[in-house]
Amino acid sequence: MTAPPHLVSVALKRGRFELDVALAWQERVSVFFGPSGAGKSTLFEAILGLHPATRSRVRIGGDWLEDSETGRRRPTWQRGLGWVPQEPTLFPHLDVEANLRFARPDAEALERAVEVLELRPLLGRDVRELSGGERQRVAIGRALGSGPRALLLDEPLASLDVTRRANVLRDLIRVRDALELPMLVITHDPDEALLLGERIAVLDAGRVVASGAPADVLWSQAVLPLSEALGLENVLEGRVGPGEERRLVTAGGVRLTLPVATAAGERMSVGVRAEDIVLAVDPPGRISARNVLPARVTRCEPAGDDAFVHLALEPGGERLVAKVTTAAVHKLELRPDTRVHALVKAQAIRRLA
Amino acid sequence: MNGGDVLAIAGLTLCIGAAATAAVVPVAVAVAWCLVRRDFRGKSLVRALVTLPMVLPPVAVGLALLWLLGRRGPLAALWEATGVDLVFTAWAAALAAAVVGFPLATRACEQALAAIDTRYESVARSLGLSPLASFFRVTLPLAKRGVLYGALLCFTRAIGEFGATAVVAGIIPGRTETLALGIWSRVQLGEDSAAATLGAVSFALGLTAMWAGERWLRSDSP
Amino acid sequence: MAIGAPSTHFAPLRPRGVGEPRVPDGVAFMLLRASIAGMLLLVAPGPGADGAELVVAGAVSLREPLTAIVREFESRHPQTRVLLTFGASSTLAAQASAGAPLDIFVSADPLLVDRLESQGLVAAGARRNVARNRLVVVAAPGLRAPMQQPEDLVAPGIRRIAMPTAAVPVGRYAREWLAARGLLAAAEQRLVQTEHARATLAAVEAGHADAAVVYATDARTSRVARVAFPVPRAEQPSIVYTAARLVRADPSTDALLAFLAGEEARRHLADAGFEAP
DSSP states (O other), X not given: OOXXXXXXXXXXXXXXXXXXXXXXXXXXXXXXXXXXXXXHHHHHHHHHTOSOOSEEEEEETTEEEEETTTTEEOOXXXXXXXXXXXXXXXXXXXXXXXXXXXXXXXXXXXXXXXXXXXXXXXXXXXXXXXXXXXXXXXXXXXXXXXXXXXXXXXXXXXXXXXXXXXXXXXXXXXXXXXXXXXXXXXXXXXXXXXXXXXXXXXXXXXXXXXXXXHHHHHTSTTTHHHHHHTTOOEEEEEEEOTTOTTEEEETTSOEEEOSSOOOTTOEEEXXXXXXXXXXXXXXXXXXXXXXXXXXXXXXXXXXXXXXXXXXXXXXXXXXXXXXXXXHHHHHHTOOTTOEEEEEEOGGGOEXXX | OOHHHHHHHHHHHHHHHHHHXXXXXXXXXXXXXXXXXXXXXXXXXXHHHHHHHXXXXXXXXXXXXXXXXXXXXXXHHHHHHHTOOOTTSHHHHHHHHHHHHHHHHHHHHHHHHHTSOHHHHHHHHHTXXXXXXXXXXXXXXXXXXXXXXHHHHHHHHXXXXXXXXXXXXXXXXXXXXXXXXXXXXXXXXXXXXXXXXXXXXHHHHHHHHHHHHHHHHHHSOO | OOOOOOOXXXXXXXXXXXXXXXXXXXXXXXXXXXHHHHHHHHHSOOSOSSOEEEEEEEEGGGHHHHHHHHHHHHHHOTTEEEEEEEEOHHHHHHHHHTTOOOSEEEESOHHHHHHHHHTTOEEEEEEEEEEEOOEEEEEOTTOOSOOSSGGGGGSTTOOOEEEOOTTSHHHHHHHHHHHHTTOHHHHHTTEXXXXXXXXXXXXXXXXXXXXXXXXXXXXXXXXXXXXXXXXXXXXXXXXXXXXXXXXXXXXXXXXXXXXXXXXXHHHHHHHTTOBOO
């Protein structure tokens, strides 16, 4: 038995900004992607019931929260949505534990949140002493403590510096897997969208531009200019090989050589930029690149002087996209089903989480 | 002047100040909240009315109160019917002090509330708190320092209040003779040393109140 | 930070209540308690369990004798406590009109009592004349200009004469006399306004005024100002002190009113220099 799909249909006007969005999805974890100013946070605020809207129909987790067609409207404090806004908003007059207990959670829910988010060492501390990542985790814990029907995360990694992002992203993936709650995540980072989301909706200037499976949508021709501008790259997940500390074995069975040794058995997500991939039709001889990945072309998409070559890696068929010149495509006669080798320097592989 | 009299006068002054402050603070917080968080027609008029006691000479305020509370004003029938008679009682003195202290407290509360990011209240709401609950558990604690500062201003103003109190409460020793009124009547009588004693007590009280208030507000975490 | 397996053994969180918002606390709580205490004290009853508490408002010139009379009354009636307030009779009468809870009003001017009567504020027949007074002229200590006769008051060397408004009894009486002597217009150009009879005396004592027309009884209390000359008997205005019981007062106040008109009271008043009514 499937739960009814989540539904968000909102139209509102705020000053000169107009938002008009109609979305329905079944997946548990959905990502709202777009440049800043696209209206993503405003959409969340409308879902939460913090703004009056001309049209507003919201159904999350199977429950109607608002329906302008029937005139039903639950006030914000009865919607049961756990919201983690963009800026850290821990209550400064309470310590960490008081913040977590703010929504009067039952002991079990609270313990679970503390466990999953590893908050125990932070209890009793002043919120002003916490780092950005720690604050983020406490804020998520506080939201979970209210026993919500869904979690709304607004740019959870935006306020963090690069070194912390990997850690917090790892935490978010863990939280996502540990809970069964629907999650709505706003981000302008393609890596986060690809790692967290099961479903994506792309917003621009208050409208939905595309929606569907994250990788498909982000690499699609319509969205590519936007996602590339925001830093779209290839994302692969896997586990560090047993006994082979510098090898990552992806879900699709691809073996990647990493630039740095990492503990064996560790889960990891890595990124490779499309322009860092070299394609070879003939098996390369002795070269410096440590990764030579056999693959099959699935399609080529021109983009001005460049072209995006979509590959399916062997053995599992995982997607990899390479950016080469159109001239190269013609020269190598790349077309669907052509067998190639994708060459990736170990140094070009970046750890994401 | 004997010590007992000085203590009685000082004690009465402090009681009246405390009562006035206790009455003013909740109203000031409520009014300040409406002015800061809500938009409505006539808002500027309300703001002007709130500030009015600060702008008027205190005797004029006392006169207005006398008219409202007395048996020749618009509410005379009410006072007659309920048998309530506040003029020239300590309650009238407290009311006069409250009215002149109200604008000070309200302004301080306004500043305190305006400085709080509305995001905190939104988050509290999302966590399941009704607007009233989020006011008491989030807004008020965050505004605590400003509100207390407003209470302090109101209190110090109240213990120094003279003009309005003289008109609406008179000078009845033991009932409405505050420090300010006590000084005044002794000056009139030419009892300079007694007046000076009360003056010194006033000075000490005012200074202590402000000093203690500053210290507490500084050490209290924001 | 490593990804670890969830811990399987952990201590429970601290019990609920710790770390909850600390409102009220510290300063806030203290002020709250102080305010409530303040309000309670205001409400607290003044007198003893069954005793009465009376409020007597008297002309300021009666301060010493009236205080002595009242203390004697209290010693005779231990259950009763009397609160005394002094001021210009006109001010006190105005307060009575406005609803002040006065029980007995002792005025330096019978006209003020008449007015209260016409307002229905005086209990029927509940008024007594209790004393008479006379006017004298006092001069500031160290005044060089001569002050021996009425005309000296308006001499060029006299710059300031202290006097309350005409509503205040001594102000009315002084103006009455000066007008009869034809000196009022000239005196009014030199007037320094004071609050009541004693304040007038205080102004002269402090040197803020050169001279003043005051009650003889007030001049007696001064150690500093000297009586320049008394107002001639033939020219004295009629100064009668009237005590009245206000209509809202308890009938038991009658005892005090009777006492104020009685023998012992007259003795105290005579000691202070007042004449019989």
